[in-house]
Amino acid sequence: MGTLIVLEGTDGAGKSTQLRLLTERLRAEGRAFRQLRFPQYDQPSSALIRMYLEGQFGEDPAAVNGYAASTFYAVDRYASFVRDWGAYYREGGLLVADRYATSNAIHQGVKVPPAERPAFLAWLWDLEYRKMGLPRPDLVLWLDMPPRWSRELLARRRAAGGGSDIHERDGDYLARCYETAREAAASDGWTAVPAVEHGALRSPEAIAEEIYRHVRHCLEG
Ligand code: ADP
Numbered sequence: 001m002g003t004l005i006v007l008e009g010t011d012g013a014g015k016s017t018q019l020r021l022l023t024e025r026l027r028a029e030g031r032a033f034r035q036l037r038f039p040q041y042d043q044p045s046s047a048l049i050r051m052y053l054e055g056q057f058g059e060d061p062a063a064v065n066g067y068a069a070s071t072f073y074a075v076d077r078y079a080s081f082v083r084d085w086g087a088y089y090r091e092g093g094l095l096v097a098d099r100y101a102t103s104n105a106i107h108q109g110v111k112v113p114p115a116e117r118p119a120f121l122a123w124l125w126d127l128e129y130r131k132m133g134l135p136r137p138d139l140v141l142w143l144d145m146p147p148r149w150s151r152e153l154l155a156r157r158r159a160a161g162g163g164s165d166i167h168e169r170d171g172d173y174l175a176r177c178y179e180t181a182r183e184a185a186a187s188d189g190w191t192a193v194p195a196v197e198h199g200a201l202r203s204p205e206a207i208a209e210e211i212y213r214h215v216r217h218c219l220e221g
C-alpha cells in the first residue's frame with residue numbers, strides 16, 4: 001500500500017498554502033508523488049456538493065444534516081479513489097491531499113450536538129474507511145489556526161478576489177468548526193501544527209518546515 005498524507009484545518013488555516021509549499025519541496029527532492037484536492041468541484045461526482053454549497057437544499061448549512069451532507073463528500077472521494085488514484089496508491093505511491101474524509105469530521109461534525117459527536121465520528125470513519133473502502137491516512141496534519149486569525153486571513157483572501165460559500169460567510173460557524181476540529185484531532189490522532197506562536201502568526205515557511213519534518217518522519221518511519 002502507498003502513503004496518504006492529508007492537510008486538514010478550518011477554512012483559512014493555510015491548507016492550500018501548505019500543500020503548495022510541501023509539493024514544491026517534494027518536487028525539488030525529486031520524490032514521486034501525486035497531489036489530491038477535495039472536493040473535486042470540476043468533476044461530476046461533486047454534483048450534490050455543488051448543489052448543497054449553492055444553497056439548493058437551503059441557505060442555512062444546517063438545513064442538510066451532518067450525516068446526509070457527509071455522504072455527498074464521501075462519494076466524491078470514492079469516485080476519485082476508484083477512477084483516479086486507487087491503483088497508484090495500491091502500487092505504493094505517495095499522495096498528499098488538501099482535505100479528505102477528515103473535513104467531514106469538522107464541517108459536518110459541527111452540525112451534530114456535542115454529546116453525539118463521538119458516535120458521529122465512529123459512524124463517519126466506518127462509512128469512509130471501512131464500508132466505502134477509502135484508505136485511512138497515514139498522517140493527518142492539522143493546521144491549528146485559531147478562528148480570530150483565520151477570520152482575518154479569509155477577509156484578506158476575499159479582498160484579493162477569492163470567493164466564499166455559505167459556510168465562509170458565517171463567522172460563528174468558523175469558531176464552532178475550530179472547536180469541533182480540536183476534538184476530532186484529539187480523538188483521531190491528528191498531528192497538530194500550530195499556526196500561531198507566542199501570540200503571533202508564524203510565517204508560511206516556518207509552518208512548512210515543521211510539516212516537512214513530520215512528512216519525512218512518516219515516510220522514513
Ligand atoms: P485554506 O486553504 O486552509 O482555506 P489558504 O492556504 O487559502 O487556507 O490560506 C488563507 C489565506 O491566508 C491565503 O490568502 C494565504 O495566502 C494566507 N495565509 C496562509 N497561511 C498564512 C500564514 N502563515 N501567514 C500569513 N498568511 C497566510
Ligand code: MG
Pocket residue numbers: 015016017
Ligand atoms: Mg484552500
